[in-house]
Amino acid sequence: MHSMADDWNKIWQERANTDLHPDPWLRKVLPLLPPAGRVLDLACGRGRNALFLAEGGYAVTAVDASGEALGQLASEAQRRGLRIDRLQQDLETDPRLVLDPFDVVIQFFYLQRSLIPEMQRLVKPGGIAVMRTFSRAGNFPGGPGNPAFSLDPGELQALFAGWQVLLHEEGLDEAHRGGGLAGIVARRPMERQD
Numbered sequence: 635m636h637s638m639a640d641d642w643n644k645i646w647q648e649r650a651n652t653d654l655h656p657d658p659w660l661r662k663v664l665p666l667l668p669p670a671g672r673v674l675d676l677a678c679g680r681g682r683n684a685l686f687l688a689e690g691g692y693a694v695t696a697v698d699a700s701g702e703a704l705g706q707l708a709s710e711a712q713r714r715g716l717r718i719d720r721l722q723q724d725l726e727t728d729p730r731l732v733l734d735p736f737d738v739v740i741q742f743f744y745l746q747r748s749l750i751p752e753m754q755r756l757v758k759p760g761g762i763a764v765m766r767t768f769s770r771a772g773n774f775p776g777g778p779g780n781p782a783f784s785l786d787p788g789e790l791q792a793l794f795a796g797w798q799v800l801l802h803e804e805g806l807d808e809a810h811r812g813g814g815l816a817g818i819v820a821r822r823p824m825e826r827q828d
Contacts (some may be wrong), residue, residue: 656686671737677744681707699724772805772814
């Protein structure tokens with residue numbers, strides 16, 4: 635039976651020799667993150683952001699459906715002398731992760747609305763969520779062919795209502811393949827002590 639993971643395995647095989655530079659927006663928002671701690675990279679792909687954060691001293695767990703992507707991440711982490719925990723899981727069919735909460739949870743260029751409550755649950759109280767993906771905000775042509783993979787203007791802020799927004803941008807930048815982008819860095823509220 636054919637799966638999305640099969641499609642992504644093929645894509646990552648084709649991209650095996652491309653550079654693994656971290657997303658520039660992650661570099662930009664790095665000062666908003668705690669200086670150390672545990673990080674979860676959801677839908678990590680080949681791990682460009684996971685590698686960058688592990689090199690910065692974070693303890694990183696990377697999750698993706700693609701065994702090919704995780705294998706490339708493992709090889710590159712070994713080459714760089716880094717330890718990154720990897721978990722292969724199809725988040726579309728099984729979005730629930732049996733993991734303890736993290737100091738930081740990141741998700742770049744993967745929009746699965748049903749996963750966002752799980753992403754938020756996996757951020758410990760006082761921890762940080764970082765999300766950046768395609769948006770229909772901004773006057774940029776192109777973007778994902780399927781509109782379900784793009785955020786509506788203002789949607790990202792609404793998804794993190796009740797969280798402390800440290801940075802929110804949308805419609806300011808064009809994605810490399812067209813379309814606008816939206817990003818948020820938000821702190822989960824501390825648990826109330828009644």
